Amino acid sequence: MTKLSNIVRRQFLALIASAACAAPAFAEDPIRLVVPFPPGGALDYTGRLLAEQLKTTLGRDLIVDNRGGANGNIGAVAVVNAAADGNTLLMAADGVITVNPSLYKTAGFKPSDLKPIGMVATLPQLLVVPAASPIKTLADFVAEGRKRELTYASGGVGSGGHLAMAYFAQLAGMKTLHVPFQGGAPAMTALIGQQVDSSFLVLPGALPQVQGGKLRALAVSSPKRVPQLPDVPTLAEAGYKEFVVEQAYLLMAPAKLADAQVAKLGTALAKVVANPEFQKGMADRGMTATWMDAGKTSTWLSAEGKRWAEVISTNAISQ
Template sequence: MFPICIIIAALALTGASGLVSAQRPSTTSGQAYPSKPIRIVVPYSAGGPIDLVTRPLAQKLTDALNNPVVVDNRAGANGIIGIDHVAKSPADGYTLVVGSVGSFAINPNVYSKLPFDVLKDFAPVSLFVTVPELLVVHPSLPVTSVKELVALAKARPRQLNYGSSGTGGTPHLAVELLKQAAGIDIVHVPYKGMGPATMDLIGGQVQLAFADLPVLLPHVKAGKLRALAVSTPKRSPNLPDVPTLAEAGFPRIDVKNWYALFVPAMTPKNIIGVLNAETVKVVARNDMKTFLQDQGGVATTSTPEELAALLRAELAMWAKVVKTSGVKLQ
């Protein structure tokens, strides 16, 4: 007969192991999740702004899940190639994609046909960062405020031009939104990415741009560009002296980029729950918050339901901007 203390210890261990197994959901094959490497597909090239903030997230998720989480760059066609790859991947929680305003909310409105439907082919997991858009001009332009820029553009219609990352991207349509709100007419000069657009802006070939703050911030700090406004309701801690567009007289322009995790549709809800919970915990860490702020972003998380609602709202908002601007891509 076993001593009573041994029986109690055995029961305690059994209960503890049951608790651990309950916290690790199973896949459809019955394996505990996760049990193999998880891929986060970044549908753009390595070294870009999305890649830059996704890599530390993946590393911290690796530590949190005690399981490898790796970044897989699959660039091409304005993010479409990588996103389509994930849409057609198994819905088992091992393949995620980083969606953004451009790839998930604008592309469906500017492209006449996509090989996927962002609402039907994906399930939201969580936001992990929001990024203000920053309106900047070349220092030679005789304006120091949005009000002065609008006045100059009205006095010189179609004589000012702005650079963007390409037709249909956020930096293009953010200016289109400003044009519609301010009643100005400035000329769009599309580039193959914000890198070359920014270099030409610094060189004076174009006069202004409206793009992700992290892309433009170093050049503002260096005095090579002049910041006029940020697009978010609150000022950026990175540029506390730069007013918001609302302060500049355009309260209806609330444009920001965001990066969020999505999985293929039909991924089990318990697995989405694990990914959401761990993402929220990781992004809430002080070191992650500091890193994202240093890059010009704001650590931001959500429930899957909140992200779904945000995506629907953004799709509707950008549909109106695209319709008014007449932008359409094949």
């Protein structure tokens, strides 16, 4: 090989090495964030806002994958069956974990098949009646329910509104009749139209109707009064101290995800929940940005699961 050829060869190899060093590494695959309900609801909104902000915090893209059906079971099963590598996560409403395994004969998964990364938001329920109802206060509601069977609408068997009213009637010694609908929207329409006496509705959905004068709020299920309705008492302060009920939104992962990855995701998640932009996004929709780490979330889920299992059993509720 000539001297000139050697020089050319060395220059060529140096050029390849330089290009290799300059070329960016292949980006990681995006994280798939499974939302187990259709687009458009409060959980979907929370998941999309979370995905947008985690992209910055984690430095990775997140893609929201809506897997609705069976009250969240289909999406949960999809995550349970996914590889435990941190690339597939579940944006869950707590009822998917705390209610479904007791409600369904075959939910398709066990709570132990998933592990929490953290809680990100909470939202209370409002006990509401039509604006034209003669029932003006919580005391009126209980007194009337002890005299006659009060009807109440919900978004379906085992929904948050169904279980909340069953639980409250149990505590208050009332007579009630459940009228299930296919979702929260038709339940609210029936309530506004005075086809039923009452309902427990989540704050984000009920608030505009209360503020618009179509519904009357009798009480709120959170531990403290909500700033949007400061004159509405909590059920706890009205004497029902056991009745502190809040729905929660959680980030969950397959149970076998390594603890180190859970910790990494949890650190990123805590930063997002503390972000004023995320907090405002939650407040604008009637929710509260609420951080709880993996350990505390696990304890909370266990306690809630026991509570709702008892309510479901006592009231013979099943799917």
